[in-house]
Amino acid sequence: MGSLSGKNAVVTGSTSGIGLAYARAFAAAGANVVINGFGSAEDIEKERAKIEADFGGKAIYSPADMTKPAEIAGMIALGEKTFGSVDVLVNNAGIQFVSPIEEFPPEKWDQIIAINLSSAFHAIRAAVPGMKKKGWGRIINTASAHSLVASPFKSAYVSAKHGIAGLTKTVALEVATHKITCNCISPGYVWTPLVEKQIPDTMKARNLTREQVINDVLLDAQPTKEFVTSEQVAALALFLCSDDAAQITGTNLSIDGGWTAE
Numbered sequence: 001m002g003s004l005s006g007k008n009a010v011v012t013g014s015t016s017g018i019g020l021a022y023a024r025a026f027a028a029a030g031a032n033v034v035i036n037g038f039g040s041a042e043d044i045e046k047e048r049a050k051i052e053a054d055f056g057g058k059a060i061y062s063p064a065d066m067t068k069p070a071e072i073a074g075m076i077a078l079g080e081k082t083f084g085s086v087d088v089l090v091n092n093a094g095i096q097f098v099s100p101i102e103e104f105p106p107e108k109w110d111q112i113i114a115i116n117l118s119s120a121f122h123a124i125r126a127a128v129p130g131m132k133k134k135g136w137g138r139i140i141n142t143a144s145a146h147s148l149v150a151s152p153f154k155s156a157y158v159s160a161k162h163g164i165a166g167l168t169k170t171v172a173l174e175v176a177t178h179k180i181t182c183n184c185i186s187p188g189y190v191w192t193p194l195v196e197k198q199i200p201d202t203m204k205a206r207n208l209t210r211e212q213v214i215n216d217v218l219l220d221a222q223p224t225k226e227f228v229t230s231e232q233v234a235a236l237a238l239f240l241c242s243d244d245a246a247q248i249t250g251t252n253l254s255i256d257g258g259w260t261a262e
């Protein structure tokens with residue numbers, strides 16, 4: 001019996017990177033999972049089937065677009081209808097865009113606020129009634145070191161992540177007496193497609209080579225000089241789902257190689 005046997009989890013943005021690691025960690029602990037995110041149908045089906053083959057629980061896919069509130073509500077409803085409940089919700093979908101503010105495209109601002117912040121509001125809003133009814137729930141938001149500190153050229157991302165930290169605290173207070181916790185996890189740099197994709201624009205914005213961006217911008221932020229791994233982030237999320245973590249709520253947990261200690 002895994003620690004999440006009989007529980008059902010929805011993880012947004014879980015076709016890749018940190019989200020996929022969360023989904024796999026929850027499935028390994030015995031949960032059924034709803035995965036979500038973009039990608040080729042073939043790749044997504046491969047990951048979904050692999051979760052079932054590796055861990056034995058059920059994994060289903062929701063194609064909900066995190067910019068669309070009705071689709072987000074539909075994703076929670078799909079989890080409830082298929083599995084009977086959504087006990088664990090991880091708001092993780094996110095994108096990045098790097099540009100000086102005076103050139104930052106307004107539509108990119110809107111898209112980042114929608115995916116990285118508003119989608120969490122819509123998903124939590126839809127999932128909380130079911131969690132209250134069951135008298136148990138875990139809500140985990142993937143924030144970022146950028147929920148605590150800023151970096152230049154990431155105005156939308158830093159604003160959304162600071163917003164997620166505030167949303168986390170607010171929801172934690174609202175659901176505190178229902179055995180539902182709400183926390184956010186704030187990773188430093190984790191080597192995922194999101195980080196890899198921002199390297200060319202950072203090279204341009206800061207006039208640097210690829211190696212300089214990796215060593216002098218990304219790893220420079222982290223005193224350990226190492227990337228965080230997706231599996232380490234997922235292990236922290238799994239702990240937050242445990243009974244030992246029942247009194248951890250409203251917190252912003254850093255996993256950033258010491259970045260925000262400086």
Ligand code: NAD
Nearest residue numbers: 013015016017018037038065066093094144189190192194
């Ligand atoms: P990633 O690019 O590997 O994964 C992002 C996921 O979000 C993918 O599954 C993608 O399909 C999905 N997604 C994007 N737009 C979507 C939309 N409109 N609707 C539904 N799904 C959508 O990135 P990652 O690094 O694994 O990032 C996951 C989360 O972790 C993000 O919130 C990110 O801000 C956060 N984070 C990442 C790092 C890092 O260094 N990688 C650090 C701190 C925080």
